[in-house]
Amino acid sequence: MKQFEYKVENMQIQLNNIEFNVTITEKLNSLGKEGWELSGVNGTIYYFKREISS
Template identity: 50%
Template sequence: MKKFEYRLEELHIDIKSALNPAYTELHDQLEEKLNELGKEGWRLCGVNGCLYYFAREL
């Protein structure tokens, strides 16, 4: 049976509004963080506001 570990990240990056002048910078920051976690084997499972849920197989 597969086993997983889980991680919760609180990322305060608001990309809800493309009208925000800092949208591109914030988008890039989020993309960089998600890529960093992906390289460590973490897979994004869900998002609830600023909480990002990740899992990876042990």
């Protein structure tokens, strides 16, 4: 059975739209390289999960 770990990130970034998009993209790509997959968003709260290797 697959097992997962979870991470919650509060991403409150106050920039103009272009800088916001670049900053969020960089942050999401960084987490993706660590194996985190975005699984949900609720306002400024981003939920991630990644599979735990047995």
